[in-house]
Each structure stands twice: as structure tokens, then as C-alpha cells.
Amino acid sequence: MKPTADRAPGPGMLLPFRQSMLAMTGLGFVTMMVAIDQTVVGTALPTVVAELRGFELYAWVTTAYLLTSIITIPIFGRLGDFYGRKPFVVASIILFLISSVLCGMAQSMIQLVMGRALQGVAGGMMLGTAFAVVPDMFPDPRVRLRWQVILSSCFGVANAVGPTLGGFLTFYLGWRAVFFMNLPLGLLGLFFLLRYLPNVRHMQQANIRLDWQGSVLIALALAGLQFLVQLLPMYGARLPMVGLGLFAVACMTAFVWWERRCEAALIPLDMFTDRSVVILCLLSFFVGFILFALLIYIPLLLQGGFGLTAREVGVLITPLVVSITVGSIASARVLPRMKRPDHILHIGFALLLxxxxxxxxxxxxxxRIVLITCLTGCGVGLGLIMPNLTVFIQERVKRSQLGISTALMQSTRMVGGMVGTAVVGSIINHYYVERVRQLDVTPFGKGSWLARLEDPQVLVSDQVQSAFIGALQRLGLHGETFILHARESLVWGIHAGLILTLVVAAIALLWLLRLPAISFDRQPAAAPLQNAVAAGREPAADTRESP
Known part of the structure; x- marks a missing residue:
């Protein structure tokens, strides 16, 4: 299918100022909801595991969300190009609220993981459509960067209060309250977007053919990859793991084969003839790897390794997430004045390293000032990178591919996060267990207590820890000494995982050397959206193909 409508934007804002402001306000509330959900889950997760038990599912609370998000982002990103993004944005908010309630009511880790998987479907639908709305309303990149300050500010407010508020809610009201925080923000966003968000369709055709075969193949490939990286450290290179790896490779190969022959491809492979698109996708993967490793395991370092409370963890993790917003806002102000905007990526990855x-x-x-300084620097670096990767790829593709290209950046970031969470988690678990088992050679000898110490849950649950210390006291052993050794082992394990993130940051810096120069010099043509709004009708489509 060829696009019959490809919006050619005007140089400025195409919607009336009031409508633009109110629509962006709705997107701001949605951004706050997603940001708070991401920050508070990492802060509350050690406490969640302590209550529901099942440390073996610690990483799955995050990876289940990432897996379903990754699968749905490209699907709904492409559907947004076909049908307009507004219906999917609205549906995603409703589903996100329902799944948040289910997560808050979970009675076991299995139920929580399933609720997070459903929440990931909603999050994928939202990421694939909501953030592609911004270039719909503001096609000129310089104007878009100024309006994106609103989203960056909302993201910053959420990140500023999210970890601290999540820590306080977990400490005083319980971890379930952190999921119910999504309700007021989601309802406010739903109100504004229903009333003020235009529905722009980039492709107009009576009979739209959807690439369900491609959707199934990419879902199977990503699911196989997820289970492989999650189970390989536990089972090693056994025959089932080899088969799982071959299955994932076969599904991805079949997906590429099918997309080359499908007229209505889920992911148009002609985008990848531009070397910049390939490089930007890989950089997005690297960013996701680093971002989720920090968001998930730094709270575990602070609570399990250092013995801090959930409230203290929330306060200390705040500089990381707030500085992401600071970096985003700073880049929005500086980027239009740079001769080589892509140089800001070098600065971001260098800060991360x-x-x-x-x-x-x-x-x-x-x-603590050393920890805060390091986390702040990492956050600023991420803030300089993440929004600009999306802006850059939007400038490299056709207007009819805005939705799928934006979704592709979100998907590759999520894939990086999924792989990073699983691989770093496996490294942490390996080093932790190996160091704890070194206690076998001490005068205390082996005992059933050692298996209990190998579960890091003993470090984050006061109840489990008290029972462990009491059991050792009855054996004439000093339990606090073993707890201190376990905490030190966990810190060593997390540091080993952080070394891998440094390697990834270094690879990203080297990969940046291959990125061609990016500029904002592409000149737009007509502005049918502006004419549609002036005529008082719903904007539907564009009339020409952008270069």
C-alpha cells in the first residue's frame, strides 16, 4: 500500500494556541502517569518482593512489562499511521488504569507479573501513539523542541516527586498505593485528550490491510529472546536453551523475509536504507540497556546492599530521575543553536561513562554527596540522549512513517531495557551467590541456613531477616555477621552489573562515530492540517510525500 496522504507541515504551529496547549496538557498528564509508574515500581520493588515472596521473579516484574510493550509498540505505531493516533491513545489510558488497579490488588508475585504484562500492553499502545502525536501537531523540529519543554517539565515533576512519594507511600501506606497513584493522573489526561487532541491520519485508503503475520512473527521472536536471556543463566547451554535460541532466530529471519514481500509491512524495511536510522536504533537499544539497569538495580543496591529503608531509597534515587528532565530541558534550549545537533549525543554518553x-x-x-553527584550526572546524560534520538529519527524518515519510526525508537529502547534487566540481573545473582557460598570454608561450616542466605530477600525483608538471625542464634552463631557479608556480596554483584553498563556506554560512544551529520534544514511544504482546523473540520490527511 502506498501512502496517499503524507502531511507536509508548515514552518510553525498548525493548531490554535489554546487547543495546542490543552492537548499538550493532556499529554503532560499521561507523561506524568507513565513516569511515576516507572520510577515508583523500581523504588517499591524490594518491598513488594519482601511481602509477596518470590525473589526469583524480581526481574520479571519489569521484564514482563517490557516484553508486552515491545511487542505492541510497533503494531499500534503503524495502526496510528493508518487510523489516526487519538483512538489508540484514549484506549491505552483506559487499559493502563485498569491494569494499574489489578497490579495494586495482586496477592502473589505471579498475579503482579501478569498485571504488569497487561500494563505493558497499554504502555506499548501509549508509547507507540501518544508521543508520535507531537510531530503531528508541531511538524517543524524547532517549534516541536519548544513545545516538548511542557512534556519534559511534566516528566521532571513526576520524576521529582515519584521516587520520594513512592518511598513514603511504600513506607506508610504499603506498596499497593504506588499503583493506585496512576488513577487521578490518567483520568485528567483522558479528559483533556478526548476534548482537544486532533486525530491526524497520514494514510487514507478504503481497504486497509494490516500485517498480522508480521505482528505474530515479531511477537514470537521477541518472546523467544526474552525467555532466552532470562533462563539461560539458570539452565546454561543445554539443548532446550539452544532450541529456544534457534526458535528466536528463525522467527526473526521469517519476519524479515515476510516484511520484504508484504505490501503493508508492519515495519517498512526501506527505512533502514538510511544508515542514520540503523545507527539511531542501535543507540536507542544501548540507552535502554543502561537506563533500566540503573532504575531497577540502584534501588536494590541502596536497600539490599546498604540497608536503607524504602523512604531513604526514594529520596536518594530522586536526583537520577530529576536530572533526566534537567538534561531534556537543557537540550531543548541548546539543540536548535548547535551547528551539529548530533554532538549532544556524544556529551550524553560521555557523561554516562x-x-x-x-x-x-x-x-x-x-x-552520600558522591552517590548523588554520580546519579545526577547519569541522569543528565540520559536526558541529553533520549528525546533527541526520537527527534533525529523523525527528521530522517517520511512523514507517513512518523508513527512507526517513533514506535521503533521506543521498541528498541524497550528491547535494550529487557535485555539489560535480564543480563545484569543474572550477573548480580551469580556474583552474589558465589560470594555467599564462600562462607562454606569458614569455621562455621555448612548448614541449611546457607540456602536461606542465598536468597537476597533476607536483605530487604525485616521479617525474613529477623527469622534468619533468630535461627542462627539458636545454633550459637552471630547472624548479623552473615547479613553484613551478604550485603557486601550483593554490592559486589551490582558493581559487576554496572561494569557491563559501562562497556555498553563505551560501545555507544564508538558507534556514534559512524553517525552522519544531522541537521534541521529540511523545508516543509503545505499545511493541510492548518487549513482543516481553520475550516472547522477534523484534520484527516496530507497530500504529498515529504522528501
Whole structure:
């Protein structure tokens, strides 16, 4: 299918200022909801595991969300190009609220993981459509960068209060309250978007053919990859794992084969003839790997490794997420004035590399200012990178591919996060268990208590920890000594995982050398959206193909 409508934007804002402001306000509330959900889950997760038990499912609370998000982002990103993004944005908010309630009511880790998987479907639908609305309303990149400050500010407010508020809610009201926080923000966003968000369709055709075969193949390939990276450390290179790997490769190969022959491809492969698109997707993968490794395992370092409370963890993790917004806002102000906008990516990855090295020097006795400085630097670096990757790829593709290209950046970031969470988690678990087992050679000898110590849940649950210390006291052993050894082992394991994120940041810096120069010099043509709004009708489509 060829696009019959490809919006050619005007140089400025195409909607009336009031409608633009109110629509962006709705997107701002949605952004806050997603940001708060991502930040508070990482803060509350150690406490969740302590209550529901099942540390073996610790990473699955995040990876289940990521897996279903990754599968749905490209599907709904492409559907948004066909049918307009507004229906899917509205549906995603409703589903996100329902799944948040289910997560808050979970009575076991299995139920929580299933609720998070459903929440990931909603999140994927939202990421694939909501953030592609911005270039619909503001096609000129310089104007778009100014309006994106609203979203960055909302993201910043959410990140500023999210970890601290999540820590306080977990400490005083219980972890379930962090999921119910999504309700007021989601309802406010739903109100504004229903009333003020235009529905722009980039492709107009009576008989739209959807690439369900491609959707199934990419879903199977990503699911196989997820289970492989999650189970391989536990089972090793056994025949079932080899088969799972071959299954994932076969599904991905079949997906590429099918997309080359499908007229209405889910992911148009002609996008990848531009080397910049390939490089930007890989950089997005690297960013996701680093981002989720920090968001998920730094709270575990603070609570399990350093013995801090959930409230203290929320306060200390705040600089990381707030500085992401600071970096985003700063880049929005600086980027239009740069001769080579892509140089801001070099600065971001360099900051990640330097401050990541600083995190390796942080121990329980390290002054808190060192930890805060390192986390702030990592956050600023991420803020300089993440929004600009999306802006850059939007400038490299056709207007009819805005939705799928934006979704592709979100998907590759989520794939990176999924792989990073699983691989870093496996490294942490391996080093932790190996160091704990070194207690076998001590004068205390082996005992059934050692298996209980190998479960990091003993470090985050006061109840489990008290029972463990009491059991050792009855054996004439000093339980606190073993807890301290286990905490030190966990810190060593997390540091080992952080080393891998530094390697990824270094690879990204080297990969940036291959990125061609990116500029904002593409000149738009007509502005049918502006004419449609002036005539008082719903904007539907564009009339020409952008270069």
C-alpha cells in the first residue's frame, strides 16, 4: 500500500494556541502517569518482593512489562499511521488504569507479573501513539523542541516527586498505593485528550490491510529472546536453551523475509536504507540497556546492599530521575543553536561513562554527596540522549512513517531495557551467590541456613531477616555477621552489573562515530492540517510525500 496522504507541515504551529496547549496538557498528564509508574515500581520493588515472596521473579516484574510493550509498540505505531493516533491513545489510558488497579490488588508475585504484562500492553499502545502525536501537531523540529519543554517539565515533576512519594507511600501506606497513584493522573489526561487532541491520519485508503503475520512473527521472536536471556543463566547451554535460541532466530529471519514481500509491512524495511536510522536504533537499544539497569538495580543496591529503608531509597534515587528532565530541558534550549545537533549525543554518553565509573566507587560508607553527584550526572546524560534520538529519527524518515519510526525508537529502547534487566540481573545473582557460598570454608561450616542466605530477600525483608538471625542464634552463631557479608556480596554483584553498563556506554560512544551529520534544514511544504482546523473540520490527511 502506498501512502496517499503524507502531511507536509508548515514552518510553525498548525493548531490554535489554546487547543495546542490543552492537548499538550493532556499529554503532560499521561507523561506524568507513565513516569511515576516507572520510577515508583523500581523504588517499591524490594518491598513488594519482601511481602509477596518470590525473589526469583524480581526481574520479571519489569521484564514482563517490557516484553508486552515491545511487542505492541510497533503494531499500534503503524495502526496510528493508518487510523489516526487519538483512538489508540484514549484506549491505552483506559487499559493502563485498569491494569494499574489489578497490579495494586495482586496477592502473589505471579498475579503482579501478569498485571504488569497487561500494563505493558497499554504502555506499548501509549508509547507507540501518544508521543508520535507531537510531530503531528508541531511538524517543524524547532517549534516541536519548544513545545516538548511542557512534556519534559511534566516528566521532571513526576520524576521529582515519584521516587520520594513512592518511598513514603511504600513506607506508610504499603506498596499497593504506588499503583493506585496512576488513577487521578490518567483520568485528567483522558479528559483533556478526548476534548482537544486532533486525530491526524497520514494514510487514507478504503481497504486497509494490516500485517498480522508480521505482528505474530515479531511477537514470537521477541518472546523467544526474552525467555532466552532470562533462563539461560539458570539452565546454561543445554539443548532446550539452544532450541529456544534457534526458535528466536528463525522467527526473526521469517519476519524479515515476510516484511520484504508484504505490501503493508508492519515495519517498512526501506527505512533502514538510511544508515542514520540503523545507527539511531542501535543507540536507542544501548540507552535502554543502561537506563533500566540503573532504575531497577540502584534501588536494590541502596536497600539490599546498604540497608536503607524504602523512604531513604526514594529520596536518594530522586536526583537520577530529576536530572533526566534537567538534561531534556537543557537540550531543548541548546539543540536548535548547535551547528551539529548530533554532538549532544556524544556529551550524553560521555557523561554516562564518567559518572558510571563513579558509581563503582560507591559503598555503604561513601559520603552520600558522591552517590548523588554520580546519579545526577547519569541522569543528565540520559536526558541529553533520549528525546533527541526520537527527534533525529523523525527528521530522517517520511512523514507517513512518523508513527512507526517513533514506535521503533521506543521498541528498541524497550528491547535494550529487557535485555539489560535480564543480563545484569543474572550477573548480580551469580556474583552474589558465589560470594555467599564462600562462607562454606569458614569455621562455621555448612548448614541449611546457607540456602536461606542465598536468597537476597533476607536483605530487604525485616521479617525474613529477623527469622534468619533468630535461627542462627539458636545454633550459637552471630547472624548479623552473615547479613553484613551478604550485603557486601550483593554490592559486589551490582558493581559487576554496572561494569557491563559501562562497556555498553563505551560501545555507544564508538558507534556514534559512524553517525552522519544531522541537521534541521529540511523545508516543509503545505499545511493541510492548518487549513482543516481553520475550516472547522477534523484534520484527516496530507497530500504529498515529504522528501
Amino acid at each position: 564518567v559518572c558510571g565509573v563513579g558509581l563503582l566507587l560507591v559503598w555503604a560508607q561513601t559520603p
